[in-house]
Amino acid sequence: MKIDTSLTMPQLPEGLSKAGLQFTLATEEDFEDIMAMSKDIYGGLDYLPTRYTSWLQEANRTVILARKQGKVIALESVVVIDNGETMLVEGLRVAPQERGKGVAGVLLRFCSELVKSKFPEVKVTRLTRDDTLGPKDFQKYRIITKQGILLVRFRAEDLKQRLSELGLGGEIHSTNASPARLDHTAIHKLYLMSDVMQGVLPHATIIQDWQPFKILPSNMAILLKKDIDWMVDDVSVPTVASLCTFPFRVPIGDDWYYLNIDMFGKNLDLARQQFLCHLQRHTATLKGHVMCQIFLDPPLWKHMVEFCQSTLGVELVKEYTEQCVVESDVI
Structure with missing residues (x-):
């Protein structure tokens, strides 16, 4: 299912727009492509293979794929919690050859715009990380616990x-x-x-x-x-x-x-x-x-x-x- 990006998010950055990113809702048929993209995540301990199918069935959750020339290159999952006030971001995956090119940021921006169009009462984006936070992170986020x-x-x-x-x-x-x-x-x-x-x-x-x-x-x-x-x-x-x-x-x-x-x-x-x-x-x-x-x-x-x-x-x-x-x- 293709999403009309012109209705749900601002203009893509020029480089990525020329690269031809397309955004689609994830389906069960995409499972093998996603696993191929993220097979080395967490040293083989990735939870996504176990959670993916159930995620697609959850109310208030949206799982979006980014494609390049028809091939899946990234995934992001967003679920609305806290009485509709919080957008919880989970499961970011980017194909190895596309990392460091800004794809993750564009995908998150797309997901945020899509969720806000469906749930206008959302006030906060929340996520859980296990890496070391740097100065740029502290400019974007505040630590809850x-x-x-x-x-x-x-x-x-x-x-x-x-x-x-x-x-x-x-x-x-x-x-x-x-x-x-x-x-x-x-x-x-x-x-x-x-x-x-x-x-x-x-x-x-x-x-x-x-x-x-x-x-x-x-x-x-x-x-x-x-x-x-x-x-x-x-x-x-x-x-x-x-x-x-x-x-x-x-x-x-x-x-x-x-x-x-x-x-x-x-x-x-x-x-x-x-x-x-x-x-x-x-x-x-x-x-x-x-x-x-x-x-x-x-x-x-x-x-x-x-x-x-x-x-x-x-x-x-x-x-x-x-x-x-x-x-x-x-x-």
């Missing part, structure tokens, strides 16, 4: 053996309380019917698998449709909360999985408890290799690394990096 990123790797069978040896008590838990998994009723009560989560969440923001949401009923409706384990240390007065995305396959090889855990709060012991409970629940039926990514309060990162290496015996994949939620006003 940061989380440390801890990436570890292990064989599911080895971890299950280690967890069996340790148990879920004794030396691992220094308190008698066990983490509580939340059902939909409990989630509504904690997140929407009280303000107790305001002090637990960074900048009162739920960050789930790289997506930042304000605590609003419309956003909770989005989150509750997903396969997520919600957990807190105390259902009455929580200190630490976590959201665990169910494991999904990644195309790095056979029997490779990704497990993402978003952790909120500053108590190390309680964070470790919930981390262990998520690991035990979500690796019990897995066979093969698991890349586990934990997002947590930056001061906890070093201590959690020590716990992962010395107690669990898992491998640290990379040194400290940060997940930064940034935003800018829509003009």
Whole structure:
């Protein structure tokens, strides 16, 4: 489906206009072209192959492709959240031969204009990054919050053996309380019917698998449709909360999985408890290799690394990096 660019965005920069960029809505038929374009993203750990089809079905999400001479050279996904006030930008992909030519900026501008034409109440563009922000970034964006990123790797069978040896008590838990998994009723009560989560969440923001949401009923409706384990240390007065995305396959090889855990709060012991409970629940039926990514309060990162290496015996994949939620006003 071709989009009439003359109606939805300003004049393209001269160089790119001559290059003949065309913009189309993404379809299931474009899947193989997109995978070919982005096969080396994240060292083979790209989440897009797993998410692409579901993205096309999401309400308020627009997935746009940029084409050059009919060939897909870039992708951008934009979803409207926060009661229609925020445009969340995700999934930027640019073909290797087109990087550094300004294609990403033009594609984002096109997507922004298209979304504003459909959702005129949008006020803010928000995105989540894991690279180092430079002076130009600070001119464009303001930082909303940061989380440390801890990436570890292990064989599911080895971890299950280690967890069996340790148990879920004794030396691992220094308190008698066990983490509580939340059902939909409990989630509504904690997140929407009280303000107790305001002090637990960074900048009162739920960050789930790289997506930042304000605590609003419309956003909770989005989150509750997903396969997520919600957990807190105390259902009455929580200190630490976590959201665990169910494991999904990644195309790095056979029997490779990704497990993402978003952790909120500053108590190390309680964070470790919930981390262990998520690991035990979500690796019990897995066979093969698991890349586990934990997002947590930056001061906890070093201590959690020590716990992962010395107690669990898992491998640290990379040194400290940060997940930064940034935003800018829509003009």
